Amino acid sequence: MNTKKFTMLSVTSALAFTLAACGDEDTSNQTVQEQLDYEIIGIDAGTGVMASTDVAIETYDLDFNVLSSSDAAMTSELGSRYAEEEPIVVTAWTPHWKFIEYDLKFLDDPELAFGESEDIHTVVHPSVEEEHPSAFEVLDRFYWTEEDMGYVQGLLYEGTDDDEAAIDWITDNRDVVDEWVAGVEPVDGDEFLLASGAWDSERSSTAVVKHVLEEIGYEVSVNNLEVTIMWQAVAQGDAHAHVAAWLPHTHAAQYESFQDDVLDLGPNLEGARIGLAVPTYMDIDSIDDLRED
Ligand code: PBE
Numbered sequence: 001m002n003t004k005k006f007t008m009l010s011v012t013s014a015l016a017f018t019l020a021a022c023g024d025e026d027t028s029n030q031t032v033q034e035q036l037d038y039e040i041i042g043i044d045a046g047t048g049v050m051a052s053t054d055v056a057i058e059t060y061d062l063d064f065n066v067l068s069s070s071d072a073a074m075t076s077e078l079g080s081r082y083a084e085e086e087p088i089v090v091t092a093w094t095p096h097w098k099f100i101e102y103d104l105k106f107l108d109d110p111e112l113a114f115g116e117s118e119d120i121h122t123v124v125h126p127s128v129e130e131e132h133p134s135a136f137e138v139l140d141r142f143y144w145t146e147e148d149m150g151y152v153q154g155l156l157y158e159g160t161d162d163d164e165a166a167i168d169w170i171t172d173n174r175d176v177v178d179e180w181v182a183g184v185e186p187v188d189g190d191e192f193l194l195a196s197g198a199w200d201s202e203r204s205s206t207a208v209v210k211h212v213l214e215e216i217g218y219e220v221s222v223n224n225l226e227v228t229i230m231w232q233a234v235a236q237g238d239a240h241a242h243v244a245a246w247l248p249h250t251h252a253a254q255y256e257s258f259q260d261d262v263l264d265l266g267p268n269l270e271g272a273r274i275g276l277a278v279p280t281y282m283d284i285d286s287i288d289d290l291r292e293d
Contacts, residue, residue, distance in 0.1 A: 031292070093274040103280040
């Protein structure tokens with residue numbers, strides 16, 4: 001019984017191997033552009049990384065289409081092609097768990113279509129300073145590292161819910177959080193609305209800030225929105241704050257539109273980056289390599 005099962009499995013893998021080998025033969029004469037089907041796997045339309053991808057296509061004169069999808073659809077496509085060692089180009093950013101889970105490289109971007117290294121800032125509606133001074137103080141102090149965010153993202157990736165993941169990080173980093181709340185006047189159930197986005201980076205930072213504000217007595221709600229709407233919500237005072245401003249490059253357009261109506265409290269995380277990424281098993285190194293000769 002066991003032997004038979006084993007034999008059948010071997011036959012199956014041999015078949016899979018032959019098919020894979022045929023597949024390789026078929027694509028060996030193809031250019032990298034053909035192997036990629038002239039496609040860049042993108043995320044939500046309206047994000048900064050998608051806007052910069054359009055700029056890259058223009059700047060590097062690429063004959064590529066960008067498929068808009070979502071972070072989840074993009075990473076699932078990446079996962080299945082990665083398993084087969086098939087070529088793929090994705091819109092990418094760090095901090096993001098995909099760089100931990102897979103061996104990926106950012107393609108060089110000599111024309112800086114994706115800008116350089118940047119920071120994630122905290123942005124509040126100007127009224128927050130007077131109307132919610134305790135929240136303002138905590139938001140102003142909120143600062144963590146890529147490693148901290150990576151820890152929370154790792155928990156989200158494993159399926160832990162946002163609140164539990166945030167509490168886990170806070171418990172482990174009590175001394176850091178104590179500094180954010182030291183001497184801050186507690187409040188009694190004041191409502192505070194955080195705008196955010198559905199990406200793991202935003203879910204992580206927003207969940208942590210939510211819990212810290214709740215510790216000092218706020219009643220916090222979180223609203224996940226599209227990037228421009230997230231900025232607009234804070235500018236119009238529909239939300240009090242967001243901790244997801246990728247600057248100076250990714251959200252340059254939103255900053256330009258809303259800078260007069262928001263207060264930028266500076267970086268809460270330094271060293272973020274966006275770009276196009278490919279698995280390290282691919283032979284290309286630069287966005288330039290996607291251009292046809
Ligand atoms: N991101 C993650 C978003 C914001 C957060 C970098 C993908 C973007 O606007 O591109």
